[in-house]
Amino acid sequence: xxxxxxxxxxxxxxxxxxxxxxxxxxxxxxxxxxxxxxxxxxxxxxxxxxxxxxxxxxxxxxxxxxxxxxxxxxxxxxxxxxxxxxxxxxxxxxxxxxxxxxxxxxxxxxxxxxxxxxxxxxxxxxxxxxxxxxxxxxxxxxxxxxxxxxxxxxxxxxxxxxxxxxxxxxxxxxxxxx
Ligand SMILES: [Fe+2]
Ligand SMILES: [Fe+2]
Numbered sequence: 116x117x118x119x120x121x122x123x124x125x126x127x128x129x130x131x132x133x134x135x136x137x138x139x140x141x142x143x144x145x146x147x148x149x150x151x152x153x154x155x156x157x158x159x160x161x162x163x164x165x166x167x168x169x170x171x172x173x174x175x176x177x178x179x180x181x182x183x184x185x186x187x188x189x190x191x192x193x194x195x196x197x198x199x200x201x202x203x204x205x206x207x208x209x210x211x212x213x214x215x216x217x218x219x220x221x222x223x224x225x226x227x228x229x230x231x232x233x234x235x236x237x238x239x240x241x242x243x244x245x246x247x248x249x250x251x252x253x254x255x256x257x258x259x260x261x262x263x264x265x266x267x268x269x270x271x272x273x274x275x276x277x278x279x280x281x282x283x284x285x286x287x288x289x290x291x292x293x
Contacts, residue, residue, distance in 0.1 A: 146262035152211035160223035
């Protein structure tokens with residue numbers, strides 16, 4: 116017997132007319148919305164902490180004339196900011212509120228804010244933070260599965276960039292240790 120894969124058109128049309136104020140969130144939304152919003156807010160906090168740490172590293176590295184490393188820090192800071200914006204937009208789309216409060220930011224964040232003593236230290240701390248992000252995004256992606264494919268795909272894109280960041284940082288460490 117063929118698998119029934121689509122609700123009949125009449126039901127689909129009727130359902131769509133109900134609760135139109137919910138916008139993109141329809142009756143067919145399969146994930147637990149409150150949980151998804153909570154984990155996206157944790158991801159948002161993580162990205163904000165990463166922006167702050169990379170900015171600190173950028174300005175400190177600029178001071179010690181490590182121009183190419185500083186540029187890399189700046190690029191990462193900007194990319195983390197882009198991730199934060201994407202995540203905040205998705206939270207709103209899901210009917211939630213993005214938490215930008217500085218209060219409790221470090222508790223919500225998975226990654227830490229470590230200033231680092233010197234250039235090698237900074238790079239190592241950034242690498243640790245990226246590795247934390249890689250693992251937590253992986254878990255979120257597996258949790259979402261097919262229940263919220265839009266959030267999942269967004270996180271997959273972000274994860275791929277965190278992997279690039281980690282790879283860049285390992286390369287920078289290798290160069291410095293030569
Ligand atoms: Fe990021
Ligand atoms: Fe990153």
